[in-house]
Amino acid sequence: MSTLVLRLAAPLQAWSGYRHAVNMRFVAPTEALPRKSGVNGLLGAALGPHDQGYGCARDLDSIGERYRLQVRVDARNPAAEDFQVLSSLTGPAHRGADRSHRVGSASTSAFPANRDRGNFPTTVARRDFLAHSEFIAALETDASTAEAWISALRDPVFMPYLGRRSCAPTFPFVLGIHDGSLEDLFAHLPHVDRNREEAPLLAYTVRGSYDLHHADEHPRPYTPDRVDRTAQLTWVKENLR
Template sequence: MSVLSLRLAGPLQSWGASARFAARRTTESAPTKSAVIGMLAAAAGIERGDDRSLEPLAALRFAVRVDQPGTRVRDFQTAHHGASGKSMPLSERFYLADAVFVAAVEGDPTLLATLHAALRNPVYAPFLGRRSCPPSQPVELGLHDGASLLEVLSQVPWQASAWYRKQHHDRTDIELTVLREAHDNEVEFADTLRDQPVSYAAAHRRHSMRTVVSDTVRITGPSARSLPSHDPFDAFKEASA
């Protein structure tokens, strides 16, 4: 087995797991499997109605590490019907601002190598839950052979922003939450989320239930000395030199 790790960070993210046409579109507190698998499928050029090509991707085991939880923000949007010009109902949409996650999928090494290459040269550009939410950096982190999801998420360096890490400068390590798919013997104690992709076809988009458990990993955090510093007055000092 191999694991493919992804860095999901940007000014805004939105990971909905509810109805498409709801006037109130919420966001989960962490990336959903449906959205991440959809990102991988888009990068590989799999079309929305190609359910057969989607199946191997949907079968990958999924986990996500919360490196920087972000802040939930609300937005109101209006729209007009493309044909009639009639004003549509006001919609309420929620986003995560300044959040950073490390997502990982586990499965067949050949498939993950193909997806890793696709992320480096995507057919369709990735976005963080909605097309209005582009990532701030390339999403691919690396391909890890012979490792499990928890092993990889215990080893990948902390991806939080420098300003956020500075708030924890007095700690030599940090405990991060991991949301992962439950094993068979954990189902009884697991939560459920309707984000297991079945089809992305526009006419019959479908998802099934997935069992999720919360875990933690402890990783070494950078010391305060290792973090970049920024003084806004440095530019004036350089100009006057």
């Protein structure tokens, strides 16, 4: 078995839970940890729509069955809410036939079909994000699959993103492949401590894509060395491939 190691970090990321709508306010919360369904989508974007024998974007369930996911929480902040208002586009600048057609096609789920006078309620959307959070995701799979996936992630067909298309991962993103145990990886991969906290890092086993309790309720603590980013990347270069 081999382990594909990713660093999931960005100014904003979102691993959506169950969406719901109440009184025209569409709420999209985020989970506190990356979900397996979101990681499946990330891999599917990198692999593209053509099946190479290792799963493809049209077969995300198949991708999820090929690996076991564990996540070490290196930094996590409270969820931040993005308040968005979607209103009608009825002014003179929006009455062109081509533009109206495009806007209407993209907005059928947000607005009623009849919008001649724009006399309908404004749609309010609330989306949650994790700000400046960082996770080490370990995908344990067979050696050939790990090699194919890391090649795809280094030269993706579509841009990988962390839950939503606006959440592109920051460098370093693809750390490499680890051939030892997950316990050894999490215990020795250095941690960049931005908050100067002495508490141990927690690692969770993330199971199903849509389980209500999708993460292990008894995470394992780890106390890796606390270093700067340069030292962490040096360790990655020397210990991962």
